[in-house]
Amino acid sequence: MGTASGSQDSQPYHLDPTRNKVESVINHFNKGESQDAVRELKALEQMDNHGTGPVWQRHIALINAGVDLSKLGMADADQILGVDGDGSLITADKKLMREQFRSPDSLAIKHQNMIMPMFPAIEGAMPPADPLLDQMINTRLYKERLAKSNEMLSNSEPQDKSAEQVKSIIQDFNSGNLVKGAEALKRLQSEDGKVEPELWTRHIAAINANIDLKKMGMNGASQILSVDERGRLITANADLSKEQVRSTDAPGKVLEERDLKTSSFYGLPFTHKGDATLYSQATEVQSLLQEADEAHKPLTPGDHRLSFTTSSGEQREFDVHVPPGYDPSKPMPAFYVLHNALMGGDVAHGEMEHETQINEKADKQGFVVVYPIAETHENDANTILGSKFQYHSWNSRGAGMNVTYGNYDDVDYIKEASNLVDSKLNIDKSARYLLGFSEGGEFAPHVAAGMPGYWAGVGVWHPTRLGTERAPDGDALVYAQITSEKDGMLPRYGGTTDMLDGLIAGLYPRLAASEPTRAFDRMAQSQGAGGTPQVDRSRPDRVVTTFTPEQTRTGRPVIDVDMLDGEHAVDGDIPGNTIDHIIRYFTGRKLTNFDSTQYLIDTMLKYRKES
Numbered sequence: 031m032g033t034a035s036g037s038q039d040s041q042p043y044h045l046d047p048t049r050n051k052v053e054s055v056i057n058h059f060n061k062g063e064s065q066d067a068v069r070e071l072k073a074l075e076q077m078d079n080h081g082t083g084p085v086w087q088r089h090i091a092l093i094n095a096g097v098d099l100s101k102l103g104m105a106d107a108d109q110i111l112g113v114d115g116d117g118s119l120i121t122a123d124k125k126l127m128r129e130q131f132r133s134p135d136s137l138a139i140k141h142q143n144m145i146m147p148m149f150p151a152i153e154g155a156m157p158p159a160d161p162l163l164d165q166m167i168n169t170r171l172y173k174e175r176l177a178k179s180n181e182m183l184s185n186s187e188p189q190d191k192s193a194e195q196v197k198s199i200i201q202d203f204n205s206g207n208l209v210k211g212a213e214a215l216k217r218l219q220s221e222d223g224k225v226e227p228e229l230w231t232r233h234i235a236a237i238n239a240n241i242d243l244k245k246m247g248m249n250g251a252s253q254i255l256s257v258d259e260r261g262r263l264i265t266a267n268a269d270l271s272k273e274q275v276r277s278t279d280a281p282g283k284v285l286e287e288r289d290l291k292t293s294s295f296y297g298l299p300f301t302h303k304g305d306a307t308l309y310s311q312a313t314e315v316q317s318l319l320q321e322a323d324e325a326h327k328p329l330t331p332g333d334h335r336l337s338f339t340t341s342s343g344e345q346r347e348f349d350v351h352v353p354p355g356y357d358p359s360k361p362m363p364a365f366y367v368l369h370n371a372l373m374g375g376d377v378a379h380g381e382m383e384h385e386t387q388i389n390e391k392a393d394k395q396g397f398v399v400v401y402p403i404a405e406t407h408e409n410d411a412n413t414i415l416g417s418k419f420q421y422h423s424w425n426s427r428g429a430g431m432n433v434t435y436g437n438y439d440d441v442d443y444i445k446e447a448s449n450l451v452d453s454k455l456n457i458d459k460s461a462r463y464l465l466g467f468s469e470g471g472e473f474a475p476h477v478a479a480g481m482p483g484y485w486a487g488v489g490v491w492h493p494t495r496l497g498t499e500r501a502p503d504g505d506a507l508v509y510a511q512i513t514s515e516k517d518g519m520l521p522r523y524g525g526t527t528d529m530l531d532g533l534i535a536g537l538y539p540r541l542a543a544s545e546p547t548r549a550f551d552r553m554a555q556s557q558g559a560g561g562t563p564q565v566d567r568s569r570p571d572r573v574v575t576t577f578t579p580e581q582t583r584t585g586r587p588v589i590d591v592d593m594l595d596g597e598h599a600v601d602g603d604i605p606g607n608t609i610d611h612i613i614r615y616f617t618g619r620k621l622t623n624f625d626s627t628q629y630l631i632d633t634m635l636k637y638r639k640e641s
Contacts, residue, residue, distance in 0.1 A: 045548075051073070064134060068119045071112070072117065075112050087169075090110065090169060091168055094109045094173060097110070099121070104121060104137055114131055118131040118132060122166055168525075178539045179540040192222070192343055202214065206246070209261075219256055219257060234315060235315045235337075236339045239337070250268065251267065253319065262278070271289070272288065321335050331352045332351075333349065342442065346405070346447070347403055361459070367399060367465045371421060371431050386600050386627040391627065402440075407433070421537065428476070430540075431541060432540065448481075461639070462639070463489065463635075464478055471491055471492060471511065474488045479503070486508065486634070489508075494544040501553065503556045506557075509589065513592050513596075514592065523545070554588045559588055571595060571623065572624070573592045591626075602626060
């Protein structure tokens with residue numbers, strides 16, 4: 031066990047060297063200490079590249095969001111701009127048409143200047159050439175998006191009791207009370223349809239996974255599809271070609287039968303028979319049921335997709351890779367890999383395997399790989415030009431980039447999935463590690479905090495921190511993160527880039543609060559780091575900042591590898607294709623001279639959990 035050198039600093043270390051100055055300026059303003067605030071703001075402006083560039087723009091936006099100008103007597107000001115050469119505080123008026131020069135002690139206006147017309151200040155238009163206009167737009171947008179982010183965080187949805195409903199329906203069906211079960215199922219169907227259709231698929235799959243249709247007298251039925259307006263059960267036959275109408279008092283008799291399976295004309299996007307929506311649901315539920323059957327079998331070397339019913343009443347799935355050298359008599363390390371936020375239906379399956387090529391490394395080094403899968407959602411928070419997009423995003427109070435759904439928590443899902451893995455494989459309890467990319471990297475420490483004592487380490491690629499996540503305080507964890515100076519998706523000092531600003535901020539409003547450098551800072555705090563970290567600049571392509579085991583109370587290192595030429599990608603020399611190149615255009619190209627996956631694996635495996 032290491033010992034932190036000296037006591038925890040009263041002013042904690044920040045990977046962003048001037049971030050403490052931002053907090054100090056905010057505190058001085060809010061305490062009414064305007065002269066100290068203005069003096070420190072001037073010094074910050076000079077340190078942040080003399081008030082130009084993305085770091086300064088981020089910091090001045092944070093300061094504006096942290097102070098209330100009205101309470102400071104500047105109700106006629108929209109935002110703070112900086113400090114003039116003579117020490118005057120510069121603000122912008124409400125219309126962003128005038129610079130207001132204020133006395134640093136009284137904050138009264140001494141004189142004003144006109145600013146260029148703000149016609150370029152239209153989101154999505156070409157960025158204004160004037161850095162001051164760019165700064166003003168950035169500050170205003172940040173405050174607007176932060177307000178939306180905070181609103182999303184405080185208003186989770188849906189606030190229902192679906193887990194209890196699902197369990198009650200299962201109990202009714204298994205006890206033979208089909209009438210009551212069908213009535214409750216109809217209500218659930220209606221409620222899920224109002225909230226989000228994807229919830230209904232997970233709920234009906236969970237119900238089907240936990241009932242026996244044959245014992246209920248429904249021979250020839252493979253799954254319950256729905257309940258019709260007359261309260262009758264709609265089931266599917268074995269090959270999903272037909273939907274069957276059954277009464278609840280005589281379920282063994284099929285009252286009506288009609289086409290379920292759809293077919294298209296020469297691949298055109300329309301069908302000429304069957305119910306396309308219901309058939310899509312049936313095929314997805316069928317896959318989940320098959321994966322649930324797989325979960326009951328012993329796991330052998332190879333790839334497996336498992337499905338199980340969670341405590342929140344949903345049917346969830348995840349992938350497992352067991353290396354060929356797995357011996358059930360010998361405990362084996364396990365790496366859980368959390369994917370990034372993704373758009374689309376089934377895109378999360380295989381995403382991180384492809385991105386990291388970690389299965390090949392598992393086969394060579396001997397460890398199990400588990401791929402949890404976030405659920406698909408579609409809501410009003412994720413729009414581009416008014417159109418909704420389906421997305422995969424991690425869901426838990428305080429974490430994730432999206433709307434928080436209050437009826438389930440992905441920390442519980444990962445905990446329950448890990449229990450299933452532990453029951454089916456001989457996992458080394460001292461060598462279980464969490465890896466995560468992008469939003470998965472933001473989510474991984476939050477998961478570790480929710481499962482204290484379980485993990486030995488957390489390794490992440492291009493993470494961020496929103497400031498609302500939990501942290502694994504006092505839990506001994508090695509932590510290593512890969513960041514980069516040219517990350518266009520999660521810029522190192524926060525926010526989003528000009529190129530991606532409108533697109534990404536529209537899809538993920540909570541990115542307004544993103545601050546990747548704070549991920550390292552918070553993990554250092556959780557491990558009880560003290561003093562100043564070691565900074566290694568010996569290599570031309572990276573800067574490595576490390577709190578050594580001797581500098582932390584837990585005896586575990588906290589590491590940031592800043593790839594100077596890196597972008598938002600899991601680095602490594604892997605074959606690419608056209609789709610990869612298109613994706614990389616928006617996210618980031620890979621560096622081929624640095625295998626970041628191997629680096630994280632090797633770093634993690636040096637440390638085991640103490641029994």
